[in-house]
Amino acid sequence: MYTETSQPTVLLVDDKPSNLVALEALLDDGSRNIIAVTSGKEALRVLIKQPVALVLLDVQMPELDGIEVARLMRLNRRTRDIPVLMITAYGDDINQMLRGLQAGAIDYLCKPITSKILEAKVNNLLGSRQRQMDREVAHNEANKAKAFLVEILNTTGEGIAVLDSGLHLIYTNPAAAEILSVHLPAEPNGSLPFWCETGGLYDFPQTGTSARTLTHEVWYESDSNPAFPLQLSCSPLSTNQGWVLAFQDISRIKQLQATLKRIAITDALTGLLNRAGFFQAVAAALSKAQRWNKPLALMYLDLDHFKDVNDTHGHPVGDKLLTAFCKRLTTSMREYDVIGRIGGDEFAVLLEEDVSEEQVSTIAEKILKAQTKPYLIDGHSLVAGVSIGIAYYPDDGANTDQLLQAADVAMYQAKQDGRMSFRHHSPEMNARVRARNLLMESLYQAMEQNQFELLYQPQVGVADNCIHGVEALLRWHHPDAGMVSPTVFIPLLEESGLIVKVSSWILKAACKQRMLWNQSVSENLTIAVNLSAKQFSDELLIHQVEQLLDETGLPAHCLELEVTESTIIQNIATSQNVLKRLRSIGVKMAMDDFGTGYSSLAYLKQLPLDVLKIDRLFVANLQQDERDRAIARAIIGLAHELGLTVIAEGVESKEQYELLANMGCELIQGFYFSKPISSLEIQNIGLKRIIPQHP
Numbered sequence: 001m002y003t004e005t006s007q008p009t010v011l012l013v014d015d016k017p018s019n020l021v022a023l024e025a026l027l028d029d030g031s032r033n034i035i036a037v038t039s040g041k042e043a044l045r046v047l048i049k050q051p052v053a054l055v056l057l058d059v060q061m062p063e064l065d066g067i068e069v070a071r072l073m074r075l076n077r078r079t080r081d082i083p084v085l086m087i088t089a090y091g092d093d094i095n096q097m098l099r100g101l102q103a104g105a106i107d108y109l110c111k112p113i114t115s116k117i118l119e120a121k122v123n124n125l126l127g128s129r130q131r132q133m134d135r136e137v138a139h140n141e142a143n144k145a146k147a148f149l150v151e152i153l154n155t156t157g158e159g160i161a162v163l164d165s166g167l168h169l170i171y172t173n174p175a176a177a178e179i180l181s182v183h184l185p186a187e188p189n190g191s192l193p194f195w196c197e198t199g200g201l202y203d204f205p206q207t208g209t210s211a212r213t214l215t216h217e218v219w220y221e222s223d224s225n226p227a228f229p230l231q232l233s234c235s236p237l238s239t240n241q242g243w244v245l246a247f248q249d250i251s252r253i254k255q256l257q258a259t260l261k262r263i264a265i266t267d268a269l270t271g272l273l274n275r276a277g278f279f280q281a282v283a284a285a286l287s288k289a290q291r292w293n294k295p296l297a298l299m300y301l302d303l304d305h306f307k308d309v310n311d312t313h314g315h316p317v318g319d320k321l322l323t324a325f326c327k328r329l330t331t332s333m334r335e336y337d338v339i340g341r342i343g344g345d346e347f348a349v350l351l352e353e354d355v356s357e358e359q360v361s362t363i364a365e366k367i368l369k370a371q372t373k374p375y376l377i378d379g380h381s382l383v384a385g386v387s388i389g390i391a392y393y394p395d396d397g398a399n400t401d402q403l404l405q406a407a408d409v410a411m412y413q414a415k416q417d418g419r420m421s422f423r424h425h426s427p428e429m430n431a432r433v434r435a436r437n438l439l440m441e442s443l444y445q446a447m448e449q450n451q452f453e454l455l456y457q458p459q460v461g462v463a464d465n466c467i468h469g470v471e472a473l474l475r476w477h478h479p480d481a482g483m484v485s486p487t488v489f490i491p492l493l494e495e496s497g498l499i500v501k502v503s504s505w506i507l508k509a510a511c512k513q514r515m516l517w518n519q520s521v522s523e524n525l526t527i528a529v530n531l532s533a534k535q536f537s538d539e540l541l542i543h544q545v546e547q548l549l550d551e552t553g554l555p556a557h558c559l560e561l562e563v564t565e566s567t568i569i570q571n572i573a574t575s576q577n578v579l580k581r582l583r584s585i586g587v588k589m590a591m592d593d594f595g596t597g598y599s600s601l602a603y604l605k606q607l608p609l610d611v612l613k614i615d616r617l618f619v620a621n622l623q624q625d626e627r628d629r630a631i632a633r634a635i636i637g638l639a640h641e642l643g644l645t646v647i648a649e650g651v652e653s654k655e656q657y658e659l660l661a662n663m664g665c666e667l668i669q670g671f672y673f674s675k676p677i678s679s680l681e682i683q684n685i686g687l688k689r690i691i692p693q694h695p
């Protein structure tokens with residue numbers, strides 16, 4: 001094969017070299033390659049070896065004549081299309097000429113050869129051969145391109161199909177046939193498939209010159225296929241006779257998206273809706289409620305002391321408790337109520353039906369009741385106390401945030417009022433929360449601005465009416481609000497975490513002050529300091545106390561640490577351990593507020609304590625209530641048998657004092673002798689007998 005730019009090769013075949021020389025002389029004008037051979041055999045050898053554009057073949061040759069060479073050329077694939085121009089000395093021998101033409105010759109030249117005729121015929125034949133070659137090249141190129149396109153169509157994963165103007169499928173590549181489950185040609189009377197979009201049938205774009213490719217998500221449905229989603233690109237054919245479709249089955253992607261969507265709104269631990277999911281559910285319910293003018297109720301639930309469970313028993317136990325709690329919560333609710341976990345130990349419930357205050361209260365009571373039974377988790381018996389706040393649409397909020405905030409405020413109030421209870425939101429609660437938030441903000445500066453002070457309340461011996469000890473009590477002088485009660489700000493300190501910093505200041509200030517009284521009061525005076533629940537569970541407490549005693553030089557037996565009964569009872573085993581370790585360094589341990597609820601007489605024996613403080617609420621009823629007197633007598637008796645010192649708190653009257661003194665209570669604390677007073681006032685009293693305030 002030769003290209004357009006290369007010169008064509010002309011093969012001259014004649015057994016007479018003189019003829020060859022003459023022919024070559026006539027043809028060799030520099031525009032073509034000339035090869036001259038003297039036999040048919042040689043000619044065939046050249047033809048097999050190299051591309052030749054034209055053969056000038058003498059008919060009469062020994063061995064292999066021109067007609068035989070032409071015949072053999074036609075039998076070979078490589079030579080059959082090469083034009084042959086026969087040269088004969090017998091121009092009048094019709095038979096011979098006919099045989100030559102039948103053997104494949106294109107034309108004849110008769111000897112003697114006229115150079116012009118030779119030139120014209122050679123040029124014609126070379127030109128036509130060139131055109132034939134060009135056509136062959138173009139045809140081959142087209143075939144290659146077609147094969148390439150077919151390969152692409154056959155191997156692509158994308159479905160490619162052509163629809164005629166009547167929406168019949170007239171072409172599908174293999175992927176399209178598989179996706180659509182069709183075999184062309186389609187059944188002549190088969191029904192047309194549906195191409196649908198949200199809202200109805202898919203509107204195929206207008207055909208015509210302004211046609212563009214449009215991409216859509218459509219649903220395809222046919223006799224053999226239930227509807228499934230396709231991502232479809234549709235291009236009208238330029239002939240106006242249909243459309244080319246390119247598409248992919250996106251069922252898997254859709255399923256994946258749905259799964260991801262579900263995961264995105266589900267809480268992995270409990271399987272409930274997570275915060276995002278719950279918010280979506282509330283938003284949907286709110287728009288319905290707005291449309292139909294219906295009320296909604298939203299409950300906010302917070303587990304009481306859940307953090308302690310995590311801290312004490314570890315997160316796996318905490319997780320199991322949450323899961324068990326959710327199970328119980330779910331069984332307390334109706335099937336159509338929506339429950340979500342919106343924080344670590346915070347849950348919310350949306351009630352759309354039967355949302356009168358009375359009905360919602362019944363549900364809240366049911367939830368609380370279900371939680372009174374302890375959970376048995378990994379050998380631990382745990383109670384998941386819960387506080388519930390309830391808010392209503394439209395009274396307490398118009399959107400999700402407002403409603404949740406109102407329910408949260410009500411929940412906080414429930415916690416304040418004693419936990420394991422529920423509260424309905426009321427507008428006054430907002431004011432309370434605002435005030436609380438303001439206080440919380442100013443608490444952060446209270447330490448730096450020296451707004452805290454310690455007062456000391458004497459603990460007076462019944463035997464001698466002298467001060468045996470003092471309880472350090474914290475005071476906060478708020479620059480605007482004046483004196484704020486510790487019952488208000490101690491929980492805020494705990495909540496904010498500031499309690500750690502403030503508590504270590506209290507301990508240090510109390511111990512330092514106590515050392516100053518060595519001379520002015522007594523070397524044996526006890527200083528009692530309250531420990532917050534957080535401090536009591538702080539691993540570093542013992543180290544901190546040891547360091548403090550070291551720093552201040554205070555003998556350990558002069559320091560008494562008070563822990564409330566409720567803190568101790570939360571986890572008896574841990575409390576036993578902490579009490580034991582603190583006592584091992586010589587510090588005295590007192591149980592504060594004894595009698596405020598638990599009256600854990602059964603535990604007293606197991607707790608390593610030195611002092612039992614009877615709560616003032618208990619003391620207040622002594623005069624009126626014979627049963628309280630009997631119980632107080634029993635408590636004091638039992639405490640003594642266990643080797644504990646008893647201090648009665650909140651003693652306000654002579655009668656209370658005398659009753660307690662008669663029962664054997666050895667130390668009295670209360671307004672009867674003194675309110676909490678300054679360190680200077682304690683110093684002034686010193687070891688003198690203290691005169692009752694209300695004799």
Ligand SMILES: Nc1nc2c(ncn2[C@@H]2O[C@@H]3COP(=O)(O)O[C@H]4[C@@H](O)[C@H](n5cnc6c(=O)[nH]c(N)nc65)O[C@@H]4COP(=O)(O)O[C@H]3[C@H]2O)c(=O)[nH]1
Binds near residue numbers: 457475490592669670
């Ligand atoms: N009605 C009446 N009340 C009496 C009488 N005698 C004493 N009180 C009051 O009873 C509370 C006794 O302290 P508490 O039970 O430890 O109860 C304390 C304690 O739990 C907590 N608290 C006070 N100071 C501190 C502190 O420094 N650290 C910690 N963690 N808590 C503290 O705040 C609670 C309240 O403290 P305060 O307001 O100082 O109230 C004090 C005291 O002023 C009486 O005869 N009648």
